[in-house]
Amino acid sequence: MEEQLAELAAKVAELEAASGGGSVTNTMFAETFYYLTIPLMIIIHAGFLAYEMGASRLKNVLSSGVKNILAFAFMIPTFYFFGWWVYWGFPTGLPGAPGPAGISGVEYANAIAWGWGESAQYMGPNIADQASGVFFGAFALFAATTASIMSGAVIERIQTVGFIILAVVLGSFAWVVAAAWGWHADGWLVTQWGVHDFGAAGLVHAVAGFFALGVLINLGPRIGKFNADGTANHIPGHNMPLTVVGLMLIIVGFWGFLMACVIVPGEAWSWYADKATTIYGTPITLSALSFNILMSIAGGIIGAWVMTRDPFWMMSGALAGIISCASGLDIYFPALAFLIALSAGIILKPCADWLENRGIDDAVGAVTVHGTIGLYGVVMLGIWGSGYPALQGAAGEAPTISLIGQIVGAVVFFLCGFVPGYVVSLILKMAGMLRVREGAELAGMDLVKVPANGYPEWGGDAPTTPAHPAE
Amino acid sequence: MFPYAEATWDVVDGAMFMGWGGALPGMTTVIAMAACVAVLVVGQRSETAKAKRFDK
Numbered sequence: 001m002e003e004q005l006a007e008l009a010a011k012v013a014e015l016e017a018a019s020g021g022g023s024v025t026n027t028m029f030a031e032t033f034y035y036l037t038i039p040l041m042i043i044i045h046a047g048f049l050a051y052e053m054g055a056s057r058l059k060n061v062l063s064s065g066v067k068n069i070l071a072f073a074f075m076i077p078t079f080y081f082f083g084w085w086v087y088w089g090f091p092t093g094l095p096g097a098p099g100p101a102g103i104s105g106v107e108y109a110n111a112i113a114w115g116w117g118e119s120a121q122y123m124g125p126n127i128a129d130q131a132s133g134v135f136f137g138a139f140a141l142f143a144a145t146t147a148s149i150m151s152g153a154v155i156e157r158i159q160t161v162g163f164i165i166l167a168v169v170l171g172s173f174a175w176v177v178a179a180a181w182g183w184h185a186d187g188w189l190v191t192q193w194g195v196h197d198f199g200a201a202g203l204v205h206a207v208a209g210f211f212a213l214g215v216l217i218n219l220g221p222r223i224g225k226f227n228a229d230g231t232a233n234h235i236p237g238h239n240m241p242l243t244v245v246g247l248m249l250i251i252v253g254f255w256g257f258l259m260a261c262v263i264v265p266g267e268a269w270s271w272y273a274d275k276a277t278t279i280y281g282t283p284i285t286l287s288a289l290s291f292n293i294l295m296s297i298a299g300g301i302i303g304a305w306v307m308t309r310d311p312f313w314m315m316s317g318a319l320a321g322i323i324s325c326a327s328g329l330d331i332y333f334p335a336l337a338f339l340i341a342l343s344a345g346i347i348l349k350p351c352a353d354w355l356e357n358r359g360i361d362d363a364v365g366a367v368t369v370h371g372t373i374g375l376y377g378v379v380m381l382g383i384w385g386s387g388y389p390a391l392q393g394a395a396g397e398a399p400t401i402s403l404i405g406q407i408v409g410a411v412v413f414f415l416c417g418f419v420p421g422y423v424v425s426l427i428l429k430m431a432g433m434l435r436v437r438e439g440a441e442l443a444g445m446d447l448v449k450v451p452a453n454g455y456p457e458w459g460g461d462a463p464t465t466p467a468h469p470a471e
Numbered sequence: 472m473f474p475y476a477e478a479t480w481d482v483v484d485g486a487m488f489m490g491w492g493g494a495l496p497g498m499t500t501v502i503a504m505a506a507c508v509a510v511l512v513v514g515q516r517s518e519t520a521k522a523k524r525f526d527k
Contacts, residue, residue: 282480283487299503306510333488335499342506384489387473395479 026266027130033264034134040256041141043249045072048148050246052155053454055237055364059444060156061454067160071147071167079140080123083172085113087139090177091184099186131269138260142179142204143171145257149208150421152364154215156222157441160449162425162433169424170211170417178203178416182409183279185391190280194390194399195409198278199258199326201377202409207417209371213360214421218429221361223441232356235363240312243364247315251297254322258289258329271392281392284330291334296325296341303345316365317345320373327381327406331388340380344373371417375410382406 049068056064089096089109098105112122112132122132147167154163182189182203189195197203226232237243262284263270263277271281278284300321304313321341325332332340352368360367382403389398390405399405428434435441440448474491475482490496 283483288488302507302510306513328489331488333490333496333499335496335503336489338503339499339506342503385472387478388489389473389478389480392480394481395477398479400473400478 023266030264030267030270031130031134034131034138034260037256037260038134038137038141041138041145041253041260044141044145044253044257045148047246047249047251047253048145048152050249051243052152052246052364054239054242054244054246055152056155057235057444058238058455058458059446061238061446062450062452063160063445063448064155066450067155067158067163068148068151070160070164071151071171072144074164074168075144075147075171076140078168078172079143079176080115080136081172083143083176084123084136084139085109086173086176087180087184088113089180091180091186091188093181093188099184100191101185104180104184104186131267142200142257142260143175146175146204146208146211147171149205149366149370150212150215153212153362153366154219155363156445157435158219159433159436162428162435165428165433166211166215166421166424169420170208174211174416174420175204175207178207178413181412181416185280189405189409189412190391191399193405193408194401195378195405196280196282196381196385196388196390196401197327197378197409198280198284198330199261199322201323201326201374202413203416204374205323205326205370206374206378206410206413209367209369209374210414210417211421212362212417213355213367213371214418214423215425216360216362216367217422218425219435221359222363223438225361226359230359232361244311244315247312247319251315251318251322254319255289255293258293258326259286262286262289277392278330280390282330282389288330292325292329292332292337293322295334295338296321296329299338299341300324300345300348303342304348305345307346307349313349313365316369317348320344320348320369323370323373324377324380326374327377328385331385336384340377340384344376347376348373371414375414378406378410378413379403 045068049065052068053061053065088104089106091104092099096106096109098108111119113119115123122129123136126132147170150167150170151163179200181187182195182197183200184190187195222235224233225235261279263279263281265272265275265277271277275283276285297318298321300317300319301314304317304320308314321344324340324344325337329337348368351372352362352365355362355367362368381401382405385401386403388401390401391398425434436445436448446454472489474486474489474493488496490499
């Protein structure tokens with residue numbers, strides 16, 4: 001009898017050890033999952049860097065790059081200083097009351113998102129916390145993406161410090177407010193209106209795109225962009241292949257971006273023990289993403305090819321394809337995603353032309369690709385996905401997706417981007433910190449901002465590099 | 472468009488995409504295929520027309 005009891009106890013201990021090992025493996029998997037999304041999203045930044053440097057003229061190529069690199073560099077610490085706190089603090093709106101899920105409100109944010117006092121334990125290395133750092137990293141890269149979206153639109157005439165201030169307002173505040181309201185499970189847009197924006201078509205892309213529009217209105221067009229009669233001139237960048245490859249890199253990085261929108265199972269903070277979910281707690285699989293991302297990329301390219309035959313717009317069409325389906329990548333049927341993306345690719349260039357005909361010089365089409373198509377994607381989900389539960393919960397309790405709800409979300413996302421973009425750029429304009437002086441713009445901003453030459457052997461007055469050092 | 476009677480994810484244990492169990496998936500697949508073919512036809516015609524301008 002005693003032997004049997006000892007054997008039983010040994011088996012129980014063995015099972016407990018095995019179960020503990022599984023838990024450690026799952027925790028390591030979860031941490032690694034989000035950790036890997038960070039370098040993938042840095043590829044988005046590499047793509048934006050190549051894209052806007054290629055879209056710049058030779059005289060501005062490095063200054064465009066410097067601006068983009070600085071946006072990244074300032075986004076990370078400012079998101080650490082206060083952006084992360086804003087996300088957790090205000091899902092229910094002002095004054096920051098706690099929401100039903102119990103993971104929001106100013107008190108909660110004070111406890112986990114400040115880099116001082118007791119909350120600092122969640123904002124630095126902590127052997128008992130394998131989640132906060134990787135979540136923060138993924139969100140900080142979302143923030144960097146928003147800044148990069150705006151960065152391309154304003155190339156070749158904006159001041160560096162003015163741009164950085166705008167990038168910080170966008171990346172560490174404006175989109176974070178939109179995410180708190182429309183992405184967080186306690187967000188008032190989600191709980192009251194059933195807004196569903198899984199892949200952030202509205203709360204990242206549209207917010208950034210319309211923030212850029214607000215800035216462009218105050219910044220004005222590049223010298224030479226428009227004629228006296230209002231007609232527009234095309235200002236070609238110096239390197240279309242670089243721009244096109246940059247756009248492809250952005251698409252590579254999008255896989256990390258969308259992967260980071262998934263909540264893995266089996267952790268204390270997961271929605272389910274055995275199912276991956278969206279940030280709203282609704283089920284999703286990486287297979288769903290694979291089907292729908294690939295089909296939407298293809299649809300966007302084909303739609304843009306029909307309309308333009310231009311590789312710049314075709315690759316922008318790929319981006320537009322993903323963005324147009326991003327809100328519902330978890331629940332679209334792949335062929336439907338293809339058709340929505342195809343339509344986005346078709347309307348892309350006409351929408352950009354419409355904006356240009358109103359005197360807006362968006363150098364890379366960012367307002368259209370991210371702003372207009374972002375809102376298009378949010379509304380499309382309202383048309384096709386009405387009736388789907390927008391949030392985890394029992395029947396009748398969870399809000400459902402509706403066209404009205406998605407339109408309300410689209411309007412709020414537009415305002416979250418456009419209003420701060422317009423107001424802050426207006427203040428910078430009045431302070432003389434928005435646009436470079438005319439002489440510097442004509443000479444080229446690299447001469448003013450960068451002590452280096454992008455292509456030192458290019459141009460009539462370029463120094464001749466000796467073939468051999470001895471010559 | 473939710474393919475289950477109750478609007479809750481608790482009842483879902485399989486396909487969860489829009490139109491599951493109805494005609495939408497098949498219809499959209501056929502339309503997508505037709506769109507691909509139509510695009511190729513339009514593309515071929517316009518490219519041929521442009522190429523002809525360079526005939527001597």
